[in-house]
Amino acid sequence: MTEAQTKPSLLTQMGGVSGMVYAGLPSVVFVVANAAADLRAAVMLGVGAGAGIAGLRLLRREPLQPALSGLLGVAVGAVIAYRTGDAKDFFVVGIWASLLLALVFLASILVRRPLVGVIWSALSGSKQTWRTDRTALIGYDIATLAVTAVFAARFVVQNWLYSVDATGWLAFARIAMGYPLMGVALVVVVWAVRRSGRRGAAHPADA
Template sequence: MTERAGESKGEDRPAPTLMEQMGGVSGLVYSSLPVIVFVLANSVFGLKAGIWSALGSAVAITVLRLVRKEPLQPAISGFFGVAVAAFIAYRTGSAKGFFLFGIWASLVYCGVFVLSILVRWPLAGVVWNLLNGTGTAWRSDRPSRYGYDLATLALAAVFGARFVVQRWLYEADYTGWLAFAKIAMGYPLYGLALLVVVWAVRRSDKRIKELEAAREAAEADTEAALRVKYGQYDNSTD
């Protein structure tokens, strides 16, 4: 009785929203804070202060996640990104160097997404089905694969747009606008691409379920027909 009650509670639990899947408001704040801190500290106290302030904010975010028992992987990845960006800014002696790693990383991500489409293993489908353990049945269904192609293309467009816009701002020495573009073209733009991913996932899951149901029905009909056939044959023999 208790198990059924627990199951019903699990079934009634609402599915996480798109914002929750992306880390919620806290995820948006965590990713934006080191950038904002760097720009403000750099404009007031200089480059070195900006670098150390950004690193300090990244460490503080990691400690806060640890205290609140939140997943540490995003914080560690974020700290690594800030550390690399700070190192490049230090080596180049320019505040805009803080954004150089992210600019070229966007180009690499865009290329990887496009390449995955060309080799017919769209990353949106590969990653989603790998994480959920649903196998590769979606690749055998052409509409499902095309849906994941579109989702992967949307993600590629996000990273491509990031590279083009932020590279132009970098060349024009617009450090403040670089920070704004990095934040504005981060979670908000990524959220739009995820809407396409969610559409592709739901469309594919629905089709795969329908195909599996049709296959099971066909197998059941075949089995029933064989039973009738051989049952009649045995009766006629008797």
């Protein structure tokens, strides 16, 4: 068995799909708690949820990276909000991170290295042979543009809600524009991945 076959892919090291879901749960808990109670309760429950998930994954001997990233994200947002005394400041980091990610994904298209293709190759442990196939490359360009649109939409909508102090709607937008909106973009991503896979199967010498 080769090293490539024995070495776990990045997706496996991240804990699979469930690991990525766990990474976002503490933020969801913070948003719901703030809407139902107050900022103090939201901080305690959000950070507590992140710590609880990390502890559970530790007991199960599962990868801690997704749990720790979720805990770090909610902790940073919670500290900022608690120090300013304004719940809407919990979303500041996420808002500007969306703009940064939109620019990074867009730039990757311009330099002909669409990040969706690069990331998928890393997650699946496969090579980037698709970069030599113009049709597959265009597919990943389209998928990367879809993800760019998601991040750009998050920034535009949430930054506007932040500017008008609509904290309740900002919380709703955080959830609605999270997994559901990204799920729409993932439909395009799956299309691009399958398109590239079919191209590779049609040209085994290149793959």
